[in-house]
Amino acid sequence: xxxxxxxxxxxxxDRRIIFFMIGLCTLIPLLYPVGLAIKVSPEVKSxxxxxxxxxxxxxxxxxxxxxxxxxxxxxxQAVALLHHAFxxxxxxxxxxxxxxxxxxxxxxxxxxxxxEGKVSGKDYVxxxxxxxxxxxxxxMGQDLYKAFPTDYNNQPTAExxxxxxxxxxxxxxxxxxxxxxxxxxxxxxxxxxDKYKFELGGGCTGVIAPGLYPLLRSGQINGLIxxxxxxxxxxxxxxxxGNAVAGMDAQSATHFAIILLVxxxxxxxxxxxxxxxxxxxxRS
Amino acid sequence: MSxxxxxxxxxxxxxxxxxxxxxxxxxPLFKLAEHLYVGISVGYAIVKTYDTVVIRLIYEPMVKxxxxxxxxxxxxxxxxxxxxxxxxxxxxxxxxxxxVGVGSGLAIPRVISSYILKQIEDTVRPLAxxxxxxxxxxxxxxxxxxxxxxxxxxxxGVVSVLFYFFFSVEHTGPGKAVARTGIIFLxxxxxxxxxxxxxxxxxxxxxxxxxxxxYAQPQYGRATWxxxxxxxxxxxxxxxxxxxxxxxx
Numbered sequence: 001x002x003x004x005x006x007x008x009x010x011x012x013x014d015r016r017i018i019f020f021m022i023g024l025c026t027l028i029p030l031l032y033p034v035g036l037a038i039k040v041s042p043e044v045k046s047x048x049x050x051x052x053x054x055x056x057x058x059x060x061x062x063x064x065x066x067x068x069x070x071x072x073x074x075x076x077q078a079v080a081l082l083h084h085a086f087x088x089x090x091x092x093x094x095x096x097x098x099x100x101x102x103x104x105x106x107x108x109x110x111x112x113x114x115x116e117g118k119v120s121g122k123d124y125v126x127x128x129x130x131x132x133x134x135x136x137x138x139x140m141g142q143d144l145y146k147a148f149p150t151d152y153n154n155q156p157t158a159e160x161x162x163x164x165x166x167x168x169x170x171x172x173x174x175x176x177x178x179x180x181x182x183x184x185x186x187x188x189x190x191x192x193x194d195k196y197k198f199e200l201g202g203g204c205t206g207v208i209a210p211g212l213y214p215l216l217r218s219g220q221i222n223g224l225i226x227x228x229x230x231x232x233x234x235x236x237x238x239x240x241x242g243n244a245v246a247g248m249d250a251q252s253a254t255h256f257a258i259i260l261l262v263x264x265x266x267x268x269x270x271x272x273x274x275x276x277x278x279x280x281x282x283r284s
Numbered sequence: 285m286s287x288x289x290x291x292x293x294x295x296x297x298x299x300x301x302x303x304x305x306x307x308x309x310x311x312p313l314f315k316l317a318e319h320l321y322v323g324i325s326v327g328y329a330i331v332k333t334y335d336t337v338v339i340r341l342i343y344e345p346m347v348k349x350x351x352x353x354x355x356x357x358x359x360x361x362x363x364x365x366x367x368x369x370x371x372x373x374x375x376x377x378x379x380x381x382x383x384v385g386v387g388s389g390l391a392i393p394r395v396i397s398s399y400i401l402k403q404i405e406d407t408v409r410p411l412a413x414x415x416x417x418x419x420x421x422x423x424x425x426x427x428x429x430x431x432x433x434x435x436x437x438x439x440x441g442v443v444s445v446l447f448y449f450f451f452s453v454e455h456t457g458p459g460k461a462v463a464r465t466g467i468i469f470l471x472x473x474x475x476x477x478x479x480x481x482x483x484x485x486x487x488x489x490x491x492x493x494x495x496x497x498x499y500a501q502p503q504y505g506r507a508t509w510x511x512x513x514x515x516x517x518x519x520x521x522x523x524x525x526x527x528x529x530x531x532x533x
Binding site (some may be wrong): 010016019022023027030070071072074099100102103128129130131134135138149150154186189190194195205206207209210211214216217218219222226227228229243244246247250251254255260 | 288292308325328329332333336337340345390391394395398399402403405406429456473476477480481482483484486487488489490491492493494496
């Protein structure tokens with residue numbers, strides 16, 4: 001077959017064939033994992049190290065600022081972070097700035113707490129959602145009990161043993177925001193950390209990760225867990241392989257397939273362009 | 285396993301498969317799942333907002349604790365609704381003025397401090413370190429974000445990209461070289477952003493396929509297999525019916 005006509009045919013291939021290939025590249029490694037090595041990046045390690053350095057009973061606030069649309073990337077991060085915090089016997093405060101994610105956030109906090117044998121109100125609390133995003137953070141910085149007089153289960157927060165000695169965000173040792181958009185890590189930095197001086201880390205979807213690296217470099221956040229890959233790295237660090245590690249083979253396979261397709265597409269394009277240029281020259 | 289979990293698995297599997305059928309072509313199954321997604325999201329948001337805002341933050345504090353001062357923000361908020369009454373619509377401006385005023389007052393100083401001053405401070409890092417004996421040291425590690433070499437790369441990137449967007453001077457001669465350097469830095473940034481986006485989208489696919497694999501297990505009644513068969517059969521029927529009603533070419 002003429003390579004140029006083959007290249008032209010390939011450039012006009014039915015896109016459903018590409019969808020099918022990508023689907024297979026994802027499905028096969030999920031069914032038959034090979035266990036490729038996962039190297040932990042410094043930005044994920046910093047989050048882990050900071051939680052490791054916290055003494056027992058320290059206050060750890062996890063803000064689950066995402067909705068179910070970002071669940072595959074951020075839910076494994078939340079599970080890994082909660083397991084780590086509960087294992088370290090930290091006092092965990094869960095909350096969300098995203099209304100559609102409230103039910104899911106409550107489910108993950110209570111499920112991991114149950115697995116670790118923790119009790120609501122004593123070892124952890126899920127505050128739920130309150131309207132206003134930046135105003136909520138400012139309110140919490142002034143008085144946590146005015147921002148959240150009751151928790152998600154409508155229990156008064158002022159009498160909870162888990163919040164003993166915690167009056168505002170100034171009394172929180174570490175905050176991590178797991179964010180799927182602009183209401184998240186940046187909001188927590190701008191309206192929270194900058195004013196109330198707690199340490200802040202972040203977890204985010206892959207889409208917004210490049211935009212958050214400047215905050216990491218400047219020290220505005222002390223660590224960043226990016227996407228499913230970041231979640232897998234954290235699972236490796238805490239020695240508890242979950243959905244994120246299981247998905248890494250599929251992630252590598254699809255990335256390899258996409259790189260291959262990009263290279264092939266460029267080769268085919270160059271072949272057809274060269275032949276068109278030759279045809280033009282021969283006509284002139 | 286409880287009935288609720290199994291039912292949830294069947295609903296999740298069905299809706300996932302319906303949405304994925306769009307990759308083949310647009311069809312009524314996809315539209316059904318899409319409309320359900322939008323409707324349920326809006327319904328959930330309305331119920332949660334009503335429960336949290338109206339009941340917990342307004343009604344209960346006022347009635348149970350006597351916090352009647354909450355009527356003031358409630359009245360300001362209610363002014364927004366006057367938009368629907370043409371003769372009283374001007375009153376909504378009071379509420380908007382309040383929101384814009386408070387929002388700007390809170391955000392502007394904090395945003396300038398966080399996004400501009402802090403970032404400038406980080407960009408203007410020392411290009412060489414002064415050692416204790418008075419000599420200067422220079423670190424070359426590209427893998428270390430704080431190395432001097434990276435500080436120089438960052439400085440070149442920031443200056444060249446800013447110059448590229450400076451349109452008052454024609455980009456000719458040395459200016460052209462600087463602007464082209466800026467384009468290279470922009471292309472690298474776009475490439476990194478696109479790479480991360482691809483990774484994120486693949487992660488979403490992995491998440492859905494992981495669930496489909498799990499729900500194919502016997503304890504879930506092999507939901508994936510049954511619903512896959514039903515989806516394919518329905519698509520074939522739709523395809524055949526559409527073929528029969530298409531006008532001749």
